[in-house]
Amino acid sequence: MMVIATLRQKLFELFRADRAPAGYRPGVTLEHLRRNLGLASFERLSATHAQVGVGDVALEIVERTESQLLMHLVMTEFVLRVPASTGGTGRFEVHHGGAVRRSGLRVRRRSGNQALARELQACLLADAALFQALMPRDFKRLRIELQGQQWCVRLEHMGGSEVVNRLPAFRRYIALSPAQRSHLLTALVGLQRVLSNL
Template structure:
């Protein structure tokens, strides 16, 4: 093997996305988030959800983020991918649904249903989420919600590790949003 090929292989291994970041402790952030939620089982209002952890590497640090996954069976055929975000540049003034792919009629219908459900709307407006994605595939909705809390920042230089907790208020909004999503999507 030539020197260049060997060097290329070593660089690939060093910066490979499949490799866990240095200092990553699988499951530790999830355990802290479970403690913040204070639930014996991951079920709220009949909405059974799961938690998954993912990492994002940066130069001398990495982030450990958690996502709430909710699967809702539905009689709705077709497929679609949607992103939900807050409206307004400075102050939150509503909920917007951006369609990424799929049946064009589902986007406006989904937005109308999210806005019409008062409990869900009241939970989503103050909720501090980074990403909220809703996908429809094989007659099942999949909600992926990544909250700003329930994550960890790990820096190697200077060395520090900081967990960002989910506050009690955010916990209540989060659980209400998951229950509301199940309620709305099961009837869509």
């Protein structure tokens, strides 16, 4: 019985979610992203947290890790906070529709009002500039949350991330191309515009 408890404790320590993966270099991916974005307003708040401005839109960028078996990913998450015109709570995920080809955007309600999810989807589809910016985007996650009087958008883009493998050993930064950068910034500005009117 003691052996099982010790083994369980060792496994827990090995796979702890709050432990940084071996080989993780805090801030390195964020620095690569800073160069890719090329924004004059990039301000570091800590090794893994920065703030940028795109016109009148203020964004936070947070570097986070995701461990897998013999590798880890370093993702950069763009966080946008927008005052809400009405209060409430809700969590929604936005993803591309279509099994083979992208056929539009879908809003999946995780919690909150279903009518608000339908209204959010209608607004995303009605804003042509935002729709055109989101369709070619390769984002890992796009979450939109309403908490009280504030919307919070969290967008994890595939570009601006790093893959670190231990066996075989390699490290690769996935850069943002100029076209991806343009679509990403347009999408974030468009989300600010849509959510401020919702």
